[in-house]
Amino acid sequence: MNSVNSAILDANVGWLILAIFSVIWVWLGWFWGRKARHLDDYMLAGRRVGMALGTATAMATWVTSNTTMVAPQLAFQLGIWGMLGYSLGSVGLMLFAPLARRIRQLLPFGYTSGDFIRLRYGTWTWRVFLVISLCYAIGWLISLGMAGGVLIHALTGIDYRLGMTVILTICVLYTLLGGLRAVIGTDFIQTLLIIGGVVVLAILTINKIGFDAMHESLLAERPELLNLLMPAAVMFLFNNLLFGIGEIFHSNVWWSRAFAFRKDVGFRAYLLAGIIWVPIPIVAGFIALAAPALGLNVPAADMVGPMVAAELLGFGGAVLVFIIVFSALASSLDSLLAATSDLVLQDIYRGHLNPGASDEKLRIMAKRIVIILGIITWLICLPRITTLASLLHYLGAFVASTIWPVVAGLYWRRTTATGALLAMLLGIGSGLLAYHFIGFYVAALVSAVVSMSVVLINTAMSHSWFDWEQLRQSREGSPS
Amino acid sequence: MTAGVTVLAWVVTAAVAMSAVTPLILIYLWIRDWKKEQLW
Numbered sequence: 001m002n003s004v005n006s007a008i009l010d011a012n013v014g015w016l017i018l019a020i021f022s023v024i025w026v027w028l029g030w031f032w033g034r035k036a037r038h039l040d041d042y043m044l045a046g047r048r049v050g051m052a053l054g055t056a057t058a059m060a061t062w063v064t065s066n067t068t069m070v071a072p073q074l075a076f077q078l079g080i081w082g083m084l085g086y087s088l089g090s091v092g093l094m095l096f097a098p099l100a101r102r103i104r105q106l107l108p109f110g111y112t113s114g115d116f117i118r119l120r121y122g123t124w125t126w127r128v129f130l131v132i133s134l135c136y137a138i139g140w141l142i143s144l145g146m147a148g149g150v151l152i153h154a155l156t157g158i159d160y161r162l163g164m165t166v167i168l169t170i171c172v173l174y175t176l177l178g179g180l181r182a183v184i185g186t187d188f189i190q191t192l193l194i195i196g197g198v199v200v201l202a203i204l205t206i207n208k209i210g211f212d213a214m215h216e217s218l219l220a221e222r223p224e225l226l227n228l229l230m231p232a233a234v235m236f237l238f239n240n241l242l243f244g245i246g247e248i249f250h251s252n253v254w255w256s257r258a259f260a261f262r263k264d265v266g267f268r269a270y271l272l273a274g275i276i277w278v279p280i281p282i283v284a285g286f287i288a289l290a291a292p293a294l295g296l297n298v299p300a301a302d303m304v305g306p307m308v309a310a311e312l313l314g315f316g317g318a319v320l321v322f323i324i325v326f327s328a329l330a331s332s333l334d335s336l337l338a339a340t341s342d343l344v345l346q347d348i349y350r351g352h353l354n355p356g357a358s359d360e361k362l363r364i365m366a367k368r369i370v371i372i373l374g375i376i377t378w379l380i381c382l383p384r385i386t387t388l389a390s391l392l393h394y395l396g397a398f399v400a401s402t403i404w405p406v407v408a409g410l411y412w413r414r415t416t417a418t419g420a421l422l423a424m425l426l427g428i429g430s431g432l433l434a435y436h437f438i439g440f441y442v443a444a445l446v447s448a449v450v451s452m453s454v455v456l457i458n459t460a461m462s463h464s465w466f467d468w469e470q471l472r473q474s475r476e477g478s479p480s
Numbered sequence: 481m482t483a484g485v486t487v488l489a490w491v492v493t494a495a496v497a498m499s500a501v502t503p504l505i506l507i508y509l510w511i512r513d514w515k516k517e518q519l520w
Contacts, residue, residue: 045520046520049520051518055506055509080491083491195499198499199500202499206492279499280499
């Protein structure tokens, strides 16, 4: 990313926006967190989150900086299918809707996805799942921290390390002060900012250029972007779909929300969040198609969105893009911090190190873990590792291997611990082989297919009969 | 097979219209939850 040439906003304006939003988020974190008396209040927002906040948090968390920055890039590289393919990311949210209801029914007092795997499949499958889940969560956390620094630098010219430190510190501070309640509350406001921002940008782009001029320029200069049968784009479509489902089904970010929502809210909130997420990549991505009509020379494809916005709308457009990107980054980073710290607290600290810890001790540890995670992320982000993107592609094989053990574990009594363990291990192994010998775009697909086959064979041949009542043990030893 | 201007305009207009309604839906749900004291 050639950030020096692509900065669309003065650094002082960037600092001013960062300062204003930092004060707002941290104050809201303190405000919402001040009444948290029990661990459930801090970790799961009291398990009483309603439809409005539930829908907004599911949606905002899934709108990452990738959605706002990579959607225009994909539209610029893969055309119409790039935008539509990215929209398929919403399928994961929609498919999780029935799972969220089932999770709340089976584990009314659960805390993490690890709780379910431990109670359903036993210790060893739980440990393998924890390794997968924690590797992915920390990898995603680091990639978001780095994306924060890179994007702030690219948009304003502010030094990478300073930008990364600021966004990480803000998110750690308000998550620390308010726990999941602060994360969900700020997500609502961030959702309105993100959607309002991209809609304004899209409407102004349509008004200033128009579909006819845009289409004419695309036909003349980049006709491949209008090709409805572009093979690369169609491949991307399926890989994105499976990767998204794997990410959502295994990650504690989504499980912790299923536990936090009111009993009757999970299904409706995830379904609605998925539906209203569908058009976001199209709206955010389409403005990139205006680049040929504007005669823009785009030095780096990932900066096409901000460049078009700044060219068309001047200072106001640049400010709007910065606020959208900042909100998208914060809404995902805070969710990941909270969910990962829950996983470390419940499954590592309480599950392995101190099973008898009191409510008070766990609340103190929850805050310490948020700080430790923040520091670890900051330290790893500091050198700006450029190979991180390929690491995340690598992890596609890991997360896709968990889809079937999770789904089968929730619905089928006959799936066994051995079957789930083998499905994950063989799925990962075959996915990694496919990654090396075929390409990154099939890693998740191969892993999911192998894992599915193992789970289906195991379930068909098994004579065991799991008692769902065992899952309600998550209540036992519940700290509050 | 190339997408015509009508396809492009239709896809984008539908997406923008849907997104424009989303904040209104969320605000409506917020007010409804708040009245029922079910925000959280």
